[in-house]
Amino acid sequence: MKGTTYISELKNNVSKPVTIAGWLYNSRSSGKLLFLIIRDGTGMCQCIVEKGKVGDELFGKLEHLGQESSLTISGVVRADERSVGGYELAATDAKIISPSSDYPITPKEHGTDFLMSHRHLHLRSQRPWCIGKIRHTVVDAVRRFFNDNGFILTDAPILMSMAGEDQQSLFEVDYFGRPMYLTQTGQLHIESTAMSFGKVYCFGPTFRAEKSKTRRHLTEFWMVEPEVAFIDLPGLLELAENFVSYIAKRVLEDNTKELQTLGANIDAIKKIVPPFYRLTYTEAVNILTSDKTRKFLDEQLAQFNEQKNNIEKRIAELEEQQKGKIKEWQKEKNAAELIDLRSEFAEVTTKIENNPKHARLAAEFRWGKDLGGSDETIISQMHDKPVFVTHYPKDAKAFYMKTDRSNPKVVENFDLLAPEGFGEIIGGSVREDDYNMLLQRITEDGLKPENYQWYIDLRKYGSVPHGGFGLGIERTIAWLTGERHIRQCIPFPRMMDTVYI
């Protein structure tokens, strides 16, 4: 709006009169003094309205203004440590643009279901706002990294004609009477553009109809996939670690405040620098079945049990207090703590239940299976930096992955596991570039070569060693921000059973 100043610019306008335009985030009053917290998309600002400094009628209106009313406020900027953001506005005038009443999202806690079904409003709240800013940085860093390193953006189609590897996990759409599928990956298509430009990437939404109901899954998510001609596995790993480190660096640079607000582990993000740990699948299996892992899990279980006992003790203590005669405010504080404790209790109980299952799965792990979610979690928990796991068994992996010529039982692929138990954020591989071997893998997997004719064709006309990987944007954001569920990391999440709005 003409003549208005963004809250992010207040620091450059100290002692000057400005007008800000925004929404009322929260208001408090103390007699003849009002504290209005205004948000405008760039930040928050506390406006102080003194009775006498503005007209009585306006003061009365502002005093009863509902949360999320839109308005402009004019006043003089001053620095004050007591204010959010460090600056505040001594109001001299205000204009209410559109009053709001009974805003559903109050300054108290709400449940996920309620917030998600009010997602159109929830996005105005502080946590989604911080995550949204970080998502913007991550996406910008993704594009910046590839654009600055000689990659060409080549978009893959969203509607695919090929059924791909796993028809069950595809969304089918009716395309003028014949079936088509929403893309699961752009990889096959950009292998062909890589043969034109050398280094390419695609970045867009991806759709998976997997029946996965976990905190790490969305049915619609964003994935960036680079594909490079003339690259080998060590080259791919180097590319991936530089890429992920760059994203982490940019988020640290641009979003320290947001990370702090979210309570993210900033020291852990600072550790995300090359080189990352490198394990082969075989080494990972040896670790999983080792005494070291058994001890690690035992210790973890002991820790969980101790946590559980402490929580139980505290709950009993508080419940005892609640029965006795105590001050009203203490009672309320206790009640709030009890709610937190009970949810922590439920969480640690689940961990205790899962620990022996995971321990058994790890101990009984036999070479040849794909690593399960819990196995990845264990490996990831044992490291403080991202870990590459490479060279998985051929039988557990997709047909397009290149067979390791020095060990035909494995393929030249890798997963990148984020540390501290977060798990997989990247999957990638060198692609099979030999015409006959690719054909053989396709038939071995029970697929029809005629469905992949153009893809096989790429191996006919100047085939070269090449490869790439896919990085999940929401998983990356969840990992960096410490958000436990990736549905918070996309504005409008689509999950297996639930599409809120």
Place this chain on the structure above:
RNA sequence: UCCCCGAUAGCUCAAUUGGCAGAGCGGGCGGCUGUUAACCGCCAGGUCGUAGGUUCGAGCCCUACUCGGGGAGCCA
């Protein structure tokens, strides 16, 4: 698809284990010139997810269903 948990005021949750349905926040009114999820006083607000059953009596016990959460498999 399988296993576990839950559903009480607009929201977040209590209800001494079967005996009169409560608190905070939010809303309304009033008080307070430096509040930080402000505080203090008063007021309004309920078909206890749905259907059935047990019982003198059910928010609580039993059965089925609906919806939601967490986890497993699979994956980014």
